[in-house]
């Protein structure tokens with residue numbers, strides 16, 4: 402796990418106590434695994450997803466695993482719906498009191514991992530609105546609530562987006578709407594930090610969370626058969642990624658961090674794939 406930092410403050414410290422945490426898209430995959438770790442740490446968690454039945458199954462799993470039913474609050478919502486962000490934020494304030502961490506985890510790689518010309522208009526729109534417009538609306542709604550909470554001289558409330566680096570987009574074999582919307586999400590974080598800094602806001606941190614390759618439905622759906630053996634080797638189970646990331650999210654300080662999980666094997670493969678380029682440069 403690496404932490405590239407824009408500010409010189411220590412990347413993490415002991416969190417101030419039980420936190421109020423919002424995770425969008427928590428009915429499966431990484432969101433679900435992270436929710437379990439926050440609950441196990443004593444935090445209160447709000448989770449959302451579109452499929453209400455699956456969210457209920459996730460809720461039952463989390464309660465069985467952590468015994469934290471009274472600290473877990475679930476609500477069905479579609480983050481691509483323009484009205485959803487405000488409703489979710491109101492629900493979070495009502496249930497948590499204060500929001501300390503907001504994770505815009507809900508995301509999609511689209512229904513198909515195919516060239517743009519083979520994608521339907523609905524698929525393109527759903528990917529872009531979920532990933533980019535959704536994250537933007539959720540950032541606005543979360544910030545409005547955080548700014549209404551007791552002010553702090555340094556970041557006390559933290560927003561996390563799940564964007565792509567240029568390198569991530571280069572290596573990804575997903576569709577263009579996925580890669581472009583996720584590059585947009587990373588730019589959203591940068592622009593938001595600039596805006597907050599210009600307005601003198603010091604109490605809110607905005608960060609990127611990059612989980613690497615995680616063995617989830619998002620990664621495995623419509624995966625070309627020849628890619629499976631590679632993904633099987635490189636992708637990590639969501640539980641392992643959550644184990645590494647959640648303590649860092651809980652203890653985050655400053656603003657502009659990129660919390661990144663990279664398995665040892667993925668690190669090695671990336672290093673090896675850079676060798677031909679290095680040879681050319683030399």
Ligand SMILES: NC(=O)c1ccc[n+]([C@@H]2O[C@H](COP(=O)([O-])OP(=O)(O)OC[C@H]3O[C@@H](n4cnc5c(N)ncnc54)[C@H](OP(=O)(O)O)[C@@H]3O)[C@@H](O)[C@H]2O)c1
Nearest residue numbers: 426428429430431450451452479480507508614615617619
């Ligand atoms: N898996 C990877 O290798 C990988 C790599 C880099 C980054 N990421 C990022 O990590 C995040 C989590 O991905 P994952 O792999 O855990 O995906 P996943 O297993 O497909 O889970 C996605 C979650 O988001 C929810 N969701 C999707 N669209 C939604 C919407 N419009 N509104 C509300 N909830 C929605 C899903 O539930 P419903 O379908 O019921 O709504 C589900 O709970 C994403 O932002 C993804 O881009 C993943």
